[in-house]
Amino acid sequence: MSRTPQAQTRTQARKVRAAEPPLDVAAWRPAPFLPRSDARDPALIFVIAVLCFLACLTTLFVIAGDRAAGGWAAQLTGEATVIVRASGGETPDAAAARAAEALAGVPGVAEARALEREKAYELVRPWLGDVSDLDDLPVPRLVAVTLDRETPATGEQLTGALKAQGLDAVVDDHSVWLDDIRRAAGVVRWTGAGIFLLIAVAAGAVVAFATRAGLAARRDVVEVLHLAGAEDGYIARLFQLRFAGVAAVAGAVGAAGAALLGALLRLVGGGEGISPALPIAWIDLLAVLPCPLLAAGVAAVAARLTATRLIRDL
Amino acid sequence: MSRKPNAAAVQEAADEIVRFDDVSMRYGRGPEVLSGLSFALPRGSFHFITGPSGAGKSSLLKLIYLAARPSAGVVRLFGEDTGHVAHRELPRLRRRIGVVFQDLLLLDHLSAFDNAALPLRIAGHRPSEYRGDVAELLAWVGLGKRMGALPPTLAGGEKQRLAIARAVVNRPEILLADEPSGNVDHEMALRIYRLFVELNRLGTTVVIATHDQDMVARANKPVLHLEDGRLAALAPQGPAA
Numbered sequence: 418m419s420r421t422p423q424a425q426t427r428t429q430a431r432k433v434r435a436a437e438p439p440l441d442v443a444a445w446r447p448a449p450f451l452p453r454s455d456a457r458d459p460a461l462i463f464v465i466a467v468l469c470f471l472a473c474l475t476t477l478f479v480i481a482g483d484r485a486a487g488g489w490a491a492q493l494t495g496e497a498t499v500i501v502r503a504s505g506g507e508t509p510d511a512a513a514a515r516a517a518e519a520l521a522g523v524p525g526v527a528e529a530r531a532l533e534r535e536k537a538y539e540l541v542r543p544w545l546g547d548v549s550d551l552d553d554l555p556v557p558r559l560v561a562v563t564l565d566r567e568t569p570a571t572g573e574q575l576t577g578a579l580k581a582q583g584l585d586a587v588v589d590d591h592s593v594w595l596d597d598i599r600r601a602a603g604v605v606r607w608t609g610a611g612i613f614l615l616i617a618v619a620a621g622a623v624v625a626f627a628t629r630a631g632l633a634a635r636r637d638v639v640e641v642l643h644l645a646g647a648e649d650g651y652i653a654r655l656f657q658l659r660f661a662g663v664a665a666v667a668g669a670v671g672a673a674g675a676a677l678l679g680a681l682l683r684l685v686g687g688g689e690g691i692s693p694a695l696p697i698a699w700i701d702l703l704a705v706l707p708c709p710l711l712a713a714g715v716a717a718v719a720a721r722l723t724a725t726r727l728i729r730d731l
Numbered sequence: 732m733s734r735k736p737n738a739a740a741v742q743e744a745a746d747e748i749v750r751f752d753d754v755s756m757r758y759g760r761g762p763e764v765l766s767g768l769s770f771a772l773p774r775g776s777f778h779f780i781t782g783p784s785g786a787g788k789s790s791l792l793k794l795i796y797l798a799a800r801p802s803a804g805v806v807r808l809f810g811e812d813t814g815h816v817a818h819r820e821l822p823r824l825r826r827r828i829g830v831v832f833q834d835l836l837l838l839d840h841l842s843a844f845d846n847a848a849l850p851l852r853i854a855g856h857r858p859s860e861y862r863g864d865v866a867e868l869l870a871w872v873g874l875g876k877r878m879g880a881l882p883p884t885l886a887g888g889e890k891q892r893l894a895i896a897r898a899v900v901n902r903p904e905i906l907l908a909d910e911p912s913g914n915v916d917h918e919m920a921l922r923i924y925r926l927f928v929e930l931n932r933l934g935t936t937v938v939i940a941t942h943d944q945d946m947v948a949r950a951n952k953p954v955l956h957l958e959d960g961r962l963a964a965l966a967p968q969g970p971a972a
Binding site for chain 1: 842876880
């Protein structure tokens with residue numbers, strides 16, 4: 418004989434009760450007002466993780482670019498090249514030797530060395546091609562000047578010293594290149610900061626959107642809490658903590674991804690990273706550590722502002 | 732020259748937990764759902780609000796539990812004009828009110844125990860302060876063995892009793908119930924009514940909106956009868972139950 422629907426429901430209810438563990442009141446801890454997980458969480462974590470990954474990667478590239486620029490600038494700051502032309506019957510070698518001697522006495526010069534004719538020729542060979550007899554070629558003599566790291570001599574000081582000796586010479590203190598490198602490094606830094614800010618704003622907007630959706634989905638919770646005497650700030654804080662937690666997890670995932678990629682670039686490129694242009698150091702990878710905290714902070718602010726505004730209007 | 736209220740008037744105001752003076756209410760720009768209501772509920776009293784569906788019973792309760800504001804007139808709750816209470820002050824007043832909503836509004840992802848303890852958590856009490864009280868209250872409403880159950884697994888009457896437990900757990904000064912016997916059988920309705928009587932005996936002012944005429948007739952309590960948003964009859968005030 419088949420049982421009635423009512424009997425089946427009663428049996429089902431009995432089964433549910435039997436499966437229900439008794440509550441240990443002494444060990445009871447309050448459950449969170451908002452459900453621990455949400456069907457939308459994975460999508461939100463993915464989007465924020467991607468944004469954090471891009472932000473961390475931007476940070477790593479800015480650090481590497483800055484280091485490369487710093488290295489080049491240090492190299493250029495420490496050197497100057499002087500082109501010496503012989504005049505008045507003086508041999509080129511003698512003029513170069515005299516220039517080196519004059520420059521060595523200038524404060525801020527660590528060393529001044531006249532390059533041999535062959536070395537000077539090596540420098541211009543890419544433009545002139547092979548020459549059978551160097552004597553036929555008026556190759557200017559070069560003096561390589563190593564400047565003091567702490568208080569380097571300026572181009573004007575070097576030129577003044579050469580003029581005082583009556584030498585026909587041109588000083589290249591690399592200042593043109595140095596300015597270019599510094600400008601380029603500045604552009605990289607500011608561009609990186611801009612991208613970072615843009616990503617942070619995008620993450621905030623994503624969280625604000627998620628908060629709006631979360632509030633709509635949990636309107637029942639908000640209503641019950643409100644009518645039971647919860648303040649707007651109390652309810653907003655629930656959403657703030659929830660989304661800060663989600664963003665922290667996503668931030669950790671994104672940061673880990675960026676750190677892995679950075680480590681891979683460091684391993685593939687050796688000490689110079691992927692190329693001398695982007696030398697990544699192991700210590701640079703530590704730059705991703707604050708990412709979960711920053712992501713949580715951005716999410717907390719975005720969720721708080723959005724929730725406070727919406728709850729007040731409910 | 733301002734006139735000082737006499738002692739009798741002050742005493743009368745202190746004895747009234749709710750007072751409506753020519754109150755009207757509308758939702759947005761819609762028609763009035765309540766018109767020109769004037770009445771007072773003494774502290775410790777037990778009232779029924781009756782009337783056909785759409786008469787305005789739920790709207791009247793909403794005005795009392797501060798889920799809505801009047802479009803005209805003055806609603807006084809605990810002696811305060813609710814029209815002039817700042818938004819940030821509303822939670823303070825709401826914590827003095829217990830409400831059994833028509834659709835119960837239990838949170839399905841929380842256990843019966845968590846649902847019942849909700850007002851105490853919001854009020855900032857520590858779990859160690861109220862664990863025992865909540866367990867005792869749930870046992871009192873007959874849910875002692877179902878404290879860990881989620882609301883979707885509870886029967887209709889159990890949900891109703893859980894909603895009542897949540898409404899009274901923080902010992903409110905006034906308990907409002909909107910159709911508390913709407914989803915339960917006659918026997919359960921009677922048990923729920925006895926719960927309200929017991930709470931009223933302990934000093935809580937009780938207001939029940941219902942269209943259950945059997946319950947109203949059996950109770951012999953004062954009745955506010957609404958018709959089309961107007962107070963059609965105010966039964967003579969009997970002694971507090």
